[in-house]
Amino acid sequence: MLATKQLTFEYGPSKQFSFPDVHCANRESLLILGQSGTGKTTFLHLLALLLRPKSGSVVIGQTDLTQLSSAETAAFRAKHLGIVYQKPHFVSALSVLDNLLLANYLANKPQDKNRARELAAQLGFSEQLGKKTHQLSQGEQQRVSIARAVMNQPDVILADEPTSSLDDENTGRVVTLLREQSEQIGASLIVVTHDQRLKDVIQNRVAL
Numbered sequence: 001m002l003a004t005k006q007l008t009f010e011y012g013p014s015k016q017f018s019f020p021d022v023h024c025a026n027r028e029s030l031l032i033l034g035q036s037g038t039g040k041t042t043f044l045h046l047l048a049l050l051l052r053p054k055s056g057s058v059v060i061g062q063t064d065l066t067q068l069s070s071a072e073t074a075a076f077r078a079k080h081l082g083i084v085y086q087k088p089h090f091v092s093a094l095s096v097l098d099n100l101l102l103a104n105y106l107a108n109k110p111q112d113k114n115r116a117r118e119l120a121a122q123l124g125f126s127e128q129l130g131k132k133t134h135q136l137s138q139g140e141q142q143r144v145s146i147a148r149a150v151m152n153q154p155d156v157i158l159a160d161e162p163t164s165s166l167d168d169e170n171t172g173r174v175v176t177l178l179r180e181q182s183e184q185i186g187a188s189l190i191v192v193t194h195d196q197r198l199k200d201v202i203q204n205r206v207a208l
């Protein structure tokens, strides 16, 4: 479960944001829609406490993230949050498998090769596990990025414009995979996007 209350943020006096309260239960999906520049990425970064709000709270489960120290926030993020970025960021020197295992390492958990292989099979990239990530197509990289986000069975999955550069067919696929994964592990799924196509798939929505 993720809930925010009265979140505000500013990059400076002329760039201030006051965000609507959102609530997303376990196994539910929430779409955050907004045009370019309305603060979608800023909001997502506040939800992940990659940015600190000026005021307000971000509660995940029983924990108010705004009350944690920086070190506690980083540890909480690695264990309880899975983030899918618009453009996947991988460690290029590592194989696909090792990029997945890195999520375990960063969360201070034992490396779970079985889970990595299971996810690769479910998401259809088993053949690519030994390759470097730059050898994969964009769609394959997107699926690896979803797998990496759910490696630690997070409580919340945050996705930033996961479909903006995809055609209709792949958009449908990526959203279905995100929803399937969040349902399987009982996570809340929050997707931030300007992609109006997602309105058909995720009914709960908030506009920025």
Ligand SMILES: Nc1ncnc2c1ncn2[C@@H]1O[C@H](COP(=O)(O)OP(=O)(O)OP(=O)(O)O)[C@@H](O)[C@H]1O
Pocket: 011, 015, 034, 035, 036, 037, 038, 039, 040, 041, 042, 043, 194
């Ligand atoms: N580091 C920063 N310093 C100052 N202003 C910033 C910074 N990052 C973003 N902004 C501004 O804040 C506003 C919101 O940016 P943000 O990236 O959150 O929007 P967005 O809705 O995700 O946009 P897009 O859909 O184009 O990615 C923009 O006007 C942007 O120029």
